[in-house]
Amino acid sequence: MIADPDEHSDDRVAALEIQLGKLARINASLMGRVERSTDLRGNAFSVFETAISLEGKVRERTADLERALGELASTNAELAQAKEAADSARRRLGDAIETINEGFAIFDADDRLVLCNQTYLSLWPKVADQIVPGVRFDEILGKIGETRGMLGAMVAPDRWISERGAAHEIAEGGQVIALADGRWIQVNERRTTEGGVVGVYTDITDIKAEDARLRARELAERAVVLQATLDAMPQGVCVFDRERALLAWNDPLLAFLKLQPTRARLKIADHAALIQWCRTALPRANAADTLGWLGEGEPETVAIRALEDGRSVEVRRLPMPGGGMVMSFDDVTDRLRAAAALRETNETLERRVQERTAAVVAVNIELQQQVAERVAAEAAMREAKTAAEQANLSKTRFLAAASHDLLQPLNAARLFVSALATRRMAAANRTLVEQTGSALDSIEDLLEALLEISKLDAGAVKPEIVDVPLGELLHALQAEFALAAGTRGLTLTVEPSTAWVRSDARLLRRILQNFLSNALRYTRQGGVVMAARHEGANVRIAVTDTGPGIDPAHHVEIFEEFRRLNAGHERGMGLGLAIVQRAGRMLDHPIGVRSAIGTGSTFCVTVPLAVEGTRQIRAVSAVVRRGIAARTVLVIDNEETILEGMRAVLEGWGCDVLTAVGASEARAAIASSGAPVDVILADYHLGDGMTGEVVVAQLRTSLDRPTPAVIITADREPDLRDRLLGAGLHVLQKPVKPAQLRALLARLTG
Template sequence: MSEAAARIAALEARIAKLERINLSLMGRVERSTDLQGNAFSAFETAIALEGKVRERTADLERALDDLAASNAALAHARDAADEARRRLGDAIEALDEGFAIFDADDRLVLCNQTYLSLWPEIADRIVPGMRFDEIAGAIGEGQRTLNALVAPDRWVSERVGQHRLADGGHVISLADGRWIQVNEQRTSDGGVVGVYTDITDIKAEDARQRALELAQRAVVLQGTLDAMPQGVSVFAPDRSLVAWNDPLLSLLDLPKVHARQSIADHAALVEWCKVNLPRADAADTLGWIGTADGGTVEEVVAVRRLANGRSIEIRRLAMPDGGMVMCFDDVTERLRTADALEQRVAARTRELQAEVREREAAEGAMRAAKTTAEQANLSKTRFLAAASHDLLQPLNAARLFVSALSTRRMAEGNRKIVAQTASALDSIEGLLEALLEISKLDAGAITPELADIAIGDLFETLYTEFALVAAERGLSLTVLPTQLWVRSDRRLLRRVLQNLLSNAVRYTDHGGIIMSARQAGRSVFVSVADTGRGIDAAHHEEIFEEFRRLDNGTSQGMGLGLAIVQRASRMLDHPIRLASAPGEGATFSIEVPVVAGGVARPALSAAPRGIGVSNVLVLDNEEAILAGMRAMLGGWGVKVKTASTLAQACAQVRRARQAPDVILADYHLGEGALGDEAVAALRRTIGVEVPAVIITADRMPDLKERLTAAGLHVLQKPVKPAQLRALLASVG
């Protein structure tokens, strides 16, 4: 009920109430007059009643005015609502789309004629208040849509579900060929508003575009097929011919005008091939293949040689839709080329096999020669190592005797002879040491012990060693100071620089020698430069060979120094460089990895000049060595006891009243006896850890380390008197 209607009802109820009051008052007046008969009283009562009636009448008039105003407002509102409804109806009818509104109970409230025209058979039955499921049911019964033609009940169920969901658009295909797009949305009061748009023209345009695209694709596909050198035929799932190309016509000798009639389907193609491609019409070559249970079939390839000598390659491939593609290719020339290539490959293979056999034979000969050379080298090395003791023993004895003679008084001529003998012994010793060192380098008997080395300390030692020799030849030796440190083997690096300095002194007649070190990147180049005769570039390689001298033997060199330098540098992986030319001197450089500065070694204290021992026990199995030791040590004022066996030495110790100050023992005492074991036995006999020196011709680093670790001093043969004197002074 509207507000105006409620107000009218209230006014009408008020008027009825006032009328009832008026009637009641009039009755009372009439009854009072009849009962009392008092006219004045009646007059007063009438006056009073008249006033009340006037008031009530005024109230009634005001209520009637209000009622009239309300009725007028209500009539105006109704007119406005009717006008709005008409405008809404006109607007809905003016829409090109179908329009329908359903309330919260899914009943039709309003629709336009366009909506009704969608369903002309049931348009007269669609009225406001009709439920949507009833409308959908009537559409389904009339089979107005394509889906309703197939399954009406299912379509009605799906359509009602879509309407209730009302979350967007969907498309309905009508039985008369039209397409309707439906857009449905929920209203604020729970109803549904739907807009039905005819999209038949859009669908038709899409279909035309799709047909155009398919036509264009067909043109492209046909062009692609025609551009292929192989003959191609495409069959539909029903085995009818769908597409082919011009090479197929040429390959099968098909008439271009009636090609489709000649091979309309797969069976016709097979029959045609029986005549035009004899020997290629077998079932395993042209038979139909297809997919099985939705799976895929691999491509089938067959090559058939025809009666006329041609070779045809036929490929069959099943398509996902159940059709098949067949490709025909004339591979006659390809096979001929392949056969020719195969023959060439076979011939080349035979040639290569022959070359391989020859190469294997040559490599076998090379391996045999290498093995022979290695065996010879090892034999040489083993011989030199084994013979070193026997070679150095007499040399050691001779040096001892010469040293003893040099301390005695003799004529000047005899003294010169002794000096010449000492020089000859030095040459022999240098030659033996070089030969032994080369043999050890070749045999791999020397293992580099890498450590951080201060170049400055090494330079200082080498300067002390060569300064006097250079001065005697009238040469200046300059060593540039350096703070650089390198990573190398101290003994091998020192040996390399010794040989380079020795060569520089030997082959420089005037001027001087400079030894320096400079850093370049991550390397240090240690160089020895001289002002000597220089070396022609043609001889830069050969001077590193054994016994190679370029002065035709006029110098005192043996031709082994640079051979040792090259072997040691290769072992250390320190490249050697040479810069020299005749008359311009020579500069030898060795490249060594640089490292950060380390800890400098403490300086060695100078050995005392005097000998701090007076009683020495010498143990050696060579009588010449014992005699030489007695002569040399006796010349130094030392009391010497000698023994050739451990038993004699123990007897000497027992007879003596005091223990010897130092024991000098040869390492190889004969018959398997070793010097360090003999020293241990003598110490047990004496009962005191007497200082001991082991003298050996074995220059292996591990032996020296083992003897030093056992608390023994080590001297190499041949013994240099100055070294022995300094050692006795340090242990005495």
């Protein structure tokens, strides 16, 4: 809004005119006094004196009047210039707002129109002649509402006027309105410093039209994709709307119903027409329970019908939300035949199994007990699996109970195989022994991986977050995998680190073990590098190999259970990375992979730094151990097979072996031997509620010297391990690895 320069000039002219009026009245008063003095006194001298006095005053008043007239003339000239400048400014403002393409309107603090352009008036052609300066905004809204100039005003005039008036009152943003002639206008209003409102009205009809075209194009593209998806399905599919009219179909449906593409819409235009057509195309499959209409909310139905030509068709019906139905037709003849053949094969196999079982029972009656135990264990496992789906605690209890029964026979088998391996035998027999040992290793790895995954899923593993010296962990892993790398002709490089991290040492070690194991397993030549790099408040531990690499499309898939890509003849179950992912999620340690075909692979885990960050790593000193030959070892187990296996292994190493199934037999064996016992090996579960921990404590009280003892258990609960270690006992997990057992015995008896 432009300020009026005439306002101050008018005030000044009015003041000057008042001053001139006062001077004129004074002059008239003086002249009257002169005339009255002459008439009353008639004194010539007095008249002369008075005239001279009046002449001086008149000159003064006349000079004042002339100065006032000069100032008035100057003021009138300035006023004329200011008025001309104001008129010029108004013309320029009017020209400026007329040149812009948008509608423009200014309302004063009383919400009266001050100024607008022709574009603004053209928006309301029916009331343009009534929109003049001074009219109120609500009056303009009323006129537009009466003429139905807005789309909203055509539907609900009062509501539209109320909403538009409220938006104008706020004047804090844009509003899109639709005109009755189909145009779309975007209104942007802002308050002026004097309390008025400035509005800009932009025609966005083209933008709206383009948006509509884009939406139509998107819908068309979606329709094309949907049709392509339907055509790619092997089943015949058709879709009906809520009025039961045909919406979509695919080419397999036309082939299935023997329809020509050009006549499909005509022959099956609605659901009733489809049923009528199927009476000829699919006889025996047009019953109401096969093709009938399903209302909204009804469940999906599947029906299989045998046709006259020997084929079998599967018809699926699925109601759609909001009405409508989807139907699919599939030829399941081959599938049913395969199922029938499979049932026949299963029946044959069952008969053969029964015959073989009877023969085995007749040959060796002792296997009945083992079969019964395994059946009981399988039943317990099935019950535990069902319970695990309802509660993780039940799953954890099952794992604790089943692990001992599963690993006990495996432990005995490993001991016997290890004992055989130490004996002289033919090359063919040694090959069989080695293959048996390799198979047992695979079973052991699989069981351990499955148990570990199950415990991670069940929440049975509770991480113990402490400060971990990363350098010592990396050094231990280097020693653990150096032999495997050398055997495969690979270089293993582990860069030292002085960092300390916050993590669970056991789970972090497990993650890195799986990284190294996979890298060495799938790398044919070159080497593997493990290094730790600082990244802000974290440490990124990466294992990089020169293997064949992994397609980025499979980077997510490889972390699933039993996923092995291009494994060739390498042994593995595809569970290592699944364990890594679960452990990383439990520890909140992000797991990453970077790999491509032909470029090798890098697997990494990001671990937070400990508070102190880095510390001095303790030096690792080498300890010289003596052999275990001629050492007396007492083995306690409640199963004879385990005792026989342990005896075979230990005697193969040159040890004197005493065996017992309980505390009383152990005392008798020690007494009859007469030799001091160097080490006690005791199973944790000895039956009848007795544990190896209790038996060892009883024996130690009767021995004349402190004797190291090792508890062998299938339980992997951290609490049990901590309790045994706290009691001064060593712990080995089942199945016992002979090399691990020998190393422990050498350390305890050295």
